[in-house]
Amino acid sequence: MASLQSIKTWDLELDVAVVGFGVAGCVAAVEAVETRTDAKVAIFEKATEARCGGNSRVSGQALWIARPDQLEAVIAYQRKLNQPNPISEELLRTWAQALVELEPWIQAKAAEVGGDYSEGMGWTDLKTIVEFPELGAEEAIAYNSTIKPNPSGVWRTFRDHVLRRPEIALHYESPVVDLIQDPDSGEIFGVIVEQNGRRLAVRARGGVILACGGYEANAEMQRNYWGADRILPLGSPANTGDGVRMLQKAGAKLWHMRNFTQSSGNWPAIKVDGYDAAFLRAVVMPDGGWMEIGADHKRFYDEGYHHRLRHYHQDENGRWQDAPHWRTLPVHMIFDETTRTAGPIITSLMTWNTVVEGYEWSADNSAEVEKGWIVKADTIQDLARLIGRPEAALAEALAAYNAAAQGELPCPFGRDTASMRPLQGPFYAAELVPGVICSTGGGERNGKAQVIGQDGLPITGLYEAGELGSIFSNLYQNGAFLTEAMIFGRIAGREAALR
Incomplete structure (x- = not known):
């Protein structure tokens, strides 16, 4: 925490300071200037312009759409998804009410910038992914939708809204490293921003909105908060827990730091040298000829089940648990020539390395064999020696x-x-690592998107949106993260602008 008393002059004065340029940050900034046309708003983005956008840029772009007459079903379903770690009924209802009213707003925002809003997800023939029907999903979901073109259609829509508004200042390569706080009252007055080798004190009269993502790319935090010895981001490598650290220093009450794989599941992924993020293994393998081997050199689960439809959670003894990859490392996927030539063993439409870094995986995996990312041998014994197996x-x-x-x-x-x-x-063999989409841990929030302090009261001037401090505390329904980012981005932007 930077003490308010340590600030002699303000380098920049704003009404609202938004930290992060994903969907939540974009929506918060747009809502702030639409709420108050004279509001002075800025977004501070840690990454470069080429690598901005956070996880929302590389997600599957699915949106959970529900109708107003499904309100009570949405509440009941999400209440069950959150067990055994419930959120308050007031917060749950605030979110659900906003969700069932959200679609017309999304449609309007897409149309304003030429986006193609449509039912379905754009990357599968499925109109809806109903993850947990036994918990009430079919009653709570009208369908999934998206904004095309993909990849990144949803994020690009709200990015374009920011770019067309000159009243929103956008600062790339400007990480926020600290909150400016009155040590006596606890009120947040602004942020410290690193920019061009300098530290700038930025005043935010209405408030600071933290929308800077989670800690999935921070190996130490993953070990300390979730217990994984190795888990890699599928999204932005810039999500290293900056928001979590600032919240801790500000005295925030943390929650949801150890959800089942941060709610989004641990997906089979491939990590290679030269890339900070992992490649997502194909969500639908091109051929059935493969098996996965764990630390004891044996198979350990049903590889062919449609785990993607439940974000890699599976029923074990009557309780939903994470898929077992993270607890049986090292894991290798073993396949043969027919599978190798059937199609790419990774998913290209989603995840950081393909969407942002622009890597084009070869159609028959041959380039990756040449690079040594996939190991080849004529016999299973030769393959075993090459990958260190008996x-x-x-x-x-x-x-x-x-x-x-x-x-x-x-x-x-x-x-x-x-x-x-x-x-x-x-x-052939490729080593698999657990890949995580995002983390949901962060500061506890209320229905006004205010961050809650250790005393149970809101920290004045501090708001939160997106995956940082998400309301999802256990299982996850497809399309929920992006709509939640919109809901609390709108609330945070409006509240901060009017304060």
């Missing part, structure tokens, strides 16, 4: 998999034999 153990795992694929033995994990194909040499 030859006999890997050969035994292959024999058991092939027997199940041919229907000679039941699959111990219940994988449908229709989703399996026996493997034959040459063989």
Whole structure:
């Protein structure tokens, strides 16, 4: 915390300071200037212009749409998703009421900048992903929608709204490193921004809105708060917990730091040298010929199940848990020539390396074999030596998999034999790591998007939107993060502008 008394002069004076240029930050800034046309608003973005946008830029761009007559069903469904870590009924209802009224606003905003709002998600034939029907999803979701063109259609829509408003100042490569706070009252008066090698004191008369993402790219925070020895971001490498650190220094009450994989699931991913983020393994594999091997050199779950439809959460003994990859590392995916040539083993439409960094994965994975990202061997024994596995153990795992694929033995994990194909040499291996979409930990917030302090009261002048301090405290429904970013971005922008 930078003490208010330490500030001799203000380098910049604003009404609202927004930290972060994802959907939540864009919406907050736009709402602030639409609420008060004379409001002086600025967005401070940590990344460069080329690498800005946070996780919302590279997400699947799905939106959870619900009708007004589904209000009570939405509340009931989200209440069950949040168990066993509930949020207040007042906050839950505030969010749900905004959700069921949100679609016309999204449609209008898309039309204003030429975006193509449409039902469905644009990357799958599914109109709706109903993740947990047993908890009431079908009653709570009208459908999923998106804004095209994709990738990044939703984020680009709200980015364009910011860019067309000269009253919103946009500062790239300007990380906010501290909040300016009165040590006696706890009130937030502004931020310290690093810009061009200088530290600037920025006054925010109406308030500071933290929309700077989570801590998924911070390995130390992942170990300390979630307990993973290795988990990689699929989104922005800039999400290193800056907001969490500032909230701690400001005396905020933290919540949702240890959700099941930060609610969004740990997805099989491939990490290679030269890239800070991981590549998302294909959400639908191009061929059924593959198996996954854990630390004990054996298969450990049903690889062929449609885990993507539940954000890689699975029912274990009557409770929803994370998919087991993170607790059985190292993991290798083993496949053969037919699978190698069937199509890319990664997903290109989403995630940082393909959307922002612009890497084009080869159609038959051959370029990645050449790079050494995928290991090739003529025999399973040779492959075992190359990836550091015992030859006999890997050969035994292959024999058991092939027997199940041919229907000679039941699959111990219940994988449908229709989703399996026996493997034959040459063989390939890619190491899989858990990839996380975003984290939901941060400051507890109320229905006015105010951050709550350790005393249970709002910290005056401090607001929050987006994944930082998200209201989702356990399981996640597809399309919820972006709509939540819009809802609390609007609330925060409006509240700060009117303060």
